Amino acid sequence: MSPVARPTQEPSVWKRRIQSQGALAALALLLLFGGLRYDEFLGTQNIAFLSASTSKFGLIAIGMAFVIMSGGIDLSVGTVAVLASVVAAQLSHHGVIPAMVGGVAAGLLAGLFNGIAIARFKLMPFVVTLCTFIAARGLALAISNRETVAISYETGFDQLADGVLLGVPVPVWIAGLAFAxxxxxxxxxxxxxxxxxxxxxxxxxxxxxxPVERIKVSVYALSGALAGLAGVLLAAQTSGSPTEGAGWELIAIAAVVVGGTLLTGGEGSILNTLTGVLLLAVILNMINFENGYTDGPHLTLGSYWQTIVRGAFLLAVVVLQAKLTRRGAAVH
Structure with a gap:
């Protein structure tokens, strides 16, 4: 390697290591700290609950990662998931398969609308997905008559959330397969x-x-379908509530960015997105444990701190990404 080429490549390697391994290192340190400080933090029950409840956010984050890597953004995933939960809850009385198909189809249609409007008509992703965000919320309220839609327990639909396969919750199997x-x-x-x-x-x-247009349509369709699947899990865990899903799109964006995917597109990792999802979930879980900690000095943090933590982490990682990107551009 020539002396001229070495300075050009080293910062790029260093930048990628920070983005890909920084979240994993932080996750490992938090797990170690939590395991030492809180009883049952690393217990089977807490791990199972945390992984199952986080699965729906993981599904949304996968779709968001593909969208961001393509240079776009999808602000509609939260309300699309809510719309899918209402549809799935209504169809749950006909069986598990119709409920899943209906929920995923609702998300897929919303994603196709986003993709076609963005790719074919050259509209801004921010504007299109914001419009879908508003429309999906209104449609969910209209379909549900502004009421929570109860699911059917007779058909076994609730087992999508409460079921266990080989000792692992069913939502974890679903999210794990999607990540793989x-x-x-x-x-x-x-x-x-x-x-x-x-x-x-x-x-x-x-x-x-x-085929640039086809790829754009595909990533938004994928994002919508995965948001629909997340909505199915939401319905199975609770019900078809048209008022859920607030801020889910920000959770997904935060997880993707914390995992090292560049907001400018062109670079990212699905496995690192998984690390970002787990990191945010562990942090919020630690806040809950801290509130119940009684063996020594502790902080009492209200539920609003979870929102503050998400925002602070997203801002910190975006600032770090901007600095690394400018450093790389200056070197090149």
Missing amino acids: LGALALRFSRFGRGVLAVGGNEEAARLMGL
Whole structure:
């Protein structure tokens, strides 16, 4: 390696290590601290509860990761999940499969609308998905008549949330499979390479012959479908409530960004997104444990601190990303 090329590559390697391993290191330290400070923090019951309740956010984060890596943003995932939960709850009386298909289909249709409006009509992702955010909330309220829709327990629909397979909660199996498929698709499929290419430089991707519009429609459709699946889990865990889902899109964005995916697109990782989801979940879980801690000095933090922590983490990581990006651009 020549002396001139070395300074160009080293900062890039350092930047990627910070983005990909920083969240994992923080997660490990928090787990160690929590295990030493709180009883049952690393117990089977808490781990099972935390992983199951976090699964729906993981599904939304996968879709958000693909959208952000393509250079876009999806602000509609929270209310799309709520709409899907209402649809799934209403269909749960007909069985588990119709409820799942209906919820995912509702999310898929919303995602297709976003993708077509953005890719075909060249509209801004922020504006389109914000409109879908508002419309999905209104549609959920209209379908449910502004009331919570009860699910059917006779058909076994609730087992999507409460069921256990080989000692692992069913929602964890669903989210785990989605993460595995997402990671494989991003790393080894033509679709994954296309998403990164479009996010890195859309015009260059077009000149390379990549179907840019089709890729954009696909990532938003994927995001909508996964939000729909998250809505199905939400309905199975609680009910079809048209007032849930507030701030879910911010949780997904925070998890994706904390995991090292660049907001500018063109770079990211599904497995690191999983780390981001777990990191945020562990932090919020630690706040709950801290409130119940009685063996020594402790902090009493209200529920609003969870929102503050999410915002602070997202801001800190965005600032770090901006600094690393400017440093890399200055070197190059």
